[in-house]
Amino acid sequence: xxxxxxxxxxxxxxxxxxxxxxxxxxxxxxxxxxxxxxxxxxxxxxxxxxxxxxxxxxxxxxxxxxxxxxxxxxxxxxxxxxxxxxxxxxxxxxxxxxxxxxxxxxxxxxxxxxxxxxxxxxxxxxxxxxxxxxxxxxxxxxxxxxxxxxxxxxxxxxxxxxxxxxxxxxxxxxxxxxxxxxxxxxxxxxxxxxxxxxxxxxxxxxxxxxxxxxxxxxxxxxxxxxxxxxxxxxxxxxxxxxxxxxxxxxxxxxxxxxxxxxxxxxxxxxxxxxxxxxxxxxxxxx
Amino acid sequence: xxxxxxxxxxxxxxxxxxxxxxxxxxxxxxxxxxxxxxxxxxxxxxxxxxxxxxxxxxxxxxxxxxxxxxxxxxxxxxxxxxxxxxxxxxxxxxxxxxxxxxxxxxxxxxxxxxxxxxxxxxxxxxxxxxxxxxxxxxxxxxxxxxxxxxxxxxxxxxxxxxxxxxxxxxxxxxxxxxxxxxxxxxxxxxxxxxxxxxxxxxxxxxxxxxxxxxxxxxxxxxxxxxxxxxxxxxxxxxxxxxxxxxxxxxxxxxxxxxxx
Numbered sequence: 341x342x343x344x345x346x347x348x349x350x351x352x353x354x355x356x357x358x359x360x361x362x363x364x365x366x367x368x369x370x371x372x373x374x375x376x377x378x379x380x381x382x383x384x385x386x387x388x389x390x391x392x393x394x395x396x397x398x399x400x401x402x403x404x405x406x407x408x409x410x411x412x413x414x415x416x417x418x419x420x421x422x423x424x425x426x427x428x429x430x431x432x433x434x435x436x437x438x439x440x441x442x443x444x445x446x447x448x449x450x451x452x453x454x455x456x457x458x459x460x461x462x463x464x465x466x467x468x469x470x471x472x473x474x475x476x477x478x479x480x481x482x483x484x485x486x487x488x489x490x491x492x493x494x495x496x497x498x499x500x501x502x503x504x505x506x507x508x509x510x511x512x513x514x515x516x517x518x519x520x521x522x523x524x525x526x527x528x529x530x531x532x533x534x535x536x537x538x539x540x541x542x543x544x545x546x547x548x549x550x551x552x553x554x555x556x557x558x559x560x561x562x563x564x565x566x567x568x569x570x571x572x573x574x575x576x577x578x579x580x581x582x583x584x585x586x587x588x589x590x591x592x593x594x595x596x597x598x599x600x601x602x603x604x605x606x607x608x609x610x611x612x613x614x615x616x617x618x619x620x621x622x623x624x625x626x
Numbered sequence: 627x628x629x630x631x632x633x634x635x636x637x638x639x640x641x642x643x644x645x646x647x648x649x650x651x652x653x654x655x656x657x658x659x660x661x662x663x664x665x666x667x668x669x670x671x672x673x674x675x676x677x678x679x680x681x682x683x684x685x686x687x688x689x690x691x692x693x694x695x696x697x698x699x700x701x702x703x704x705x706x707x708x709x710x711x712x713x714x715x716x717x718x719x720x721x722x723x724x725x726x727x728x729x730x731x732x733x734x735x736x737x738x739x740x741x742x743x744x745x746x747x748x749x750x751x752x753x754x755x756x757x758x759x760x761x762x763x764x765x766x767x768x769x770x771x772x773x774x775x776x777x778x779x780x781x782x783x784x785x786x787x788x789x790x791x792x793x794x795x796x797x798x799x800x801x802x803x804x805x806x807x808x809x810x811x812x813x814x815x816x817x818x819x820x821x822x823x824x825x826x827x828x829x830x831x832x833x834x835x836x837x838x839x840x841x842x843x844x845x846x847x848x849x850x851x852x853x854x855x856x857x858x859x860x861x862x863x864x865x866x867x868x869x870x871x872x873x874x875x876x877x878x879x880x881x882x883x884x885x886x
Contacts (some may be wrong), residue, residue: 362715369718378718386723403741460638466642468855471862473816475824476854477731479839479847484661559731559817566733567824567836574734582739593734600729 376605387411391404405587413587414594423576423592427599428624430565433489434557437496441553444497445505453512472562476501478567487568495564500556507549511542544615551607558600598621663845672849685853688830691747692819692861695754699811703759704804707766708792711800717767728764732757732814733821742827750822750830758814765807769800800875805869812865816858831857 368374387407391397394406405413417423453460477495485491515538523533565574573596580589629834638836654664675865687868710716735757743749773796781795797804823832831854838846 362713366714369715375718375721376717379722380721383722398705398740403738457638460635461642463639464643465646468859471813471816471858472855473813473820473858475817475820476851476858478824478837479835480851483839483842483847555731557727559733562731563733563817563821566736567821577734577737581740586741589737593730593738596734597726597730600731601726604725614660 350408357407371544403586405590409587410590410594413585417588417591417595423595425574426571426576427595429570430558430561431575431599433492433496433572434554437493437500437557437561438550438554440493440497441501441504441557442550443458445501445508449505449508449512457510465511466502469498470502470506474556475563475567476516478564481564482568487564487570491568492561492570492572496557496560499560500553503556504546504549507545507552508542511545512515514545515541547607547615549610551604554603554607555600562596584615643825652781661844663848668848668852671845672852675846675849677853679868683829684831684834687747688819688823689857691830692754692815692825696758696812696821697753698751699755699815700761700762702755703762703807703811704766706759707763708770708796709799709805709850709860710763711770712796722761724764727756728760732818736822739822745826745828749826750819753822754815754818757818758811761810762804762807767801769803770796772803773799798875801873805873809865809869812861816861820854821883849858868877 369378390399391407394401394404395589418595474495477498481491481495494601519537519541523537528536557569562574564570565572566578569575569578573592577589577592577596580592651665654662655666656664710720732753735753737748739753739756743752777795777799781791786795801882819830820832820835822832824836827833831850835847835850835854839843
């Protein structure tokens with residue numbers, strides 16, 4: 341707080357000393373090692389405070405197990421094959437859904453981005469379907485197909501296709517202008533134009549869209565499992581909840597969060613070699 | 627000429643949705659299929675069952691809970707985002723925790739909410755706040771951090787007080803990014819209100835919807851889905867209006883300098 345205001349010279353020295361201290365702490369936090377230490381320390385502190393509050397009975401033990409119990413349950417999960425098969429049931433459908441989303445969205449985006457009549461015609465339909473909460477379709481999906489992987493897949497595609505589609509349409513429009521004229525005057529062939537111009541221009545948009553789509557796909561998959569009873573992590577959570585196995589339920593929730601974190605991480609790792617040339621990446625690296 | 631252009635645009639945008647509804651209407655008119663009732667039946671169910679009888683018991687509670695939850699998440703997200711954005715130490719310390727909570731698919735928090743708050747409106751609101759706050763918070767942090775150092779030094783030289791600095795320097799600078807975050811928060815809030823009513827409520831559209839599905843009330847399921855779609859669309863529309871109003875100076879500036 342105090343780093344942003346310049347104090348007049350007459351400030352008491354004690355005040356100025358704390359100012360200097362905050363500034364030094366903030367500077368330390370900006371180094372990579374500092375960032376790691378601060379982050380790691382905070383996570384550790386959360387676990388320690390959690391454990392103390394549980395043991396001393398401030399946190400209601402009927403609702404929140406202690407940190408150690410949860411960690412033990414998490415370790416037990418990692419050793420149980422049922423957990424891994426549930427994880428795979430969730431992840432496999434999400435991955436398949438994302439592949440299908442790419443397959444459907446790419447030609448659609450090219451059509452909508454290039455043909456003005458198609459874009460204007462589809463405008464209302466897309467603008468109407470986009471904000472519909474994907475979970476609203478779960479009861480309908482359950483009614484029509486029951487709790488099957490196919491139903492999960494259908495809901496994932498319908499709920500998570502929009503970010504990628506919208507981003508790809510932006511991307512298609514981005515191709516063109518000076519670089520397209522340049523490609524034409526250099527008489528680049530179809531292959532060179534596609535590989536050197538079209539794909540690189542669309543890739544940043546595709547990655548952004550796909551990352552958001554992936555996050556939504558995980559949400560839809562987990563909710564479908566929780567409500568519809570399809571196999572997967574969501575169902576495991578509900579089962580643990582009804583069985584009153586609290587530490588296990590919390591461990592599963594932590595595992596779901598780690599899955600989300602891992603998906604984000606994979607995208608970040610995949611983006612680096614694909615987009616290293618892009619201005620926003622170069623700026624970040626500099 | 628311009629009127630004709632408007633007409634052409636309107637027609638190109640209208641033919642597909644109108645055509646789809648007309649085809650649905652006539653193709654399902656004599657439908658005896660259990661799962662695909664006639665559109666007319668769905669619409670009368672929507673009107674009489676949800677909008678006339680269920681407005682007070684089902685639709686309004688959902689909307690009110692959603693609005694309260696969204697408002698709290700938005701305000702809290704912006705306030706915390708400003709605090710974290712202004713301090714490097716705080717940012718470094720909270721980053722892993724915030725990233726974890728952001729990556730957590732919010733509906734898995736429902737069982738915890740049930741244990742802590744029981745079945746009721748406070749549970750739905752709490753779940754919305756905990757689950758939907760992150761996009762706003764993260765975007766506010768980014769927006770605060772993106773402030774030009776020159777502007778920061780300038781406001782120091784002018785001895786702006788902290789409230790002035792936040793109100794006239796930080797918030798306008800972070801505005802577009804905050805609104806981008808709020809839009810995601812809005813979408814997650816809608817998802818969460820529906821799911822929380824499905825899992826733990828005795829009223830609301832989500833409850834109505836899942837209840838109809840479990841009792842095989844097919845027309846009611848279709849009607850509820852349709853209503854949720856319409857409400858989601860309207861909420862998004864209202865939000866875009868608000869964004870355009872709050873950021874109107876930004877659009878003017880962008881049009882002048884023609885850069886993003």
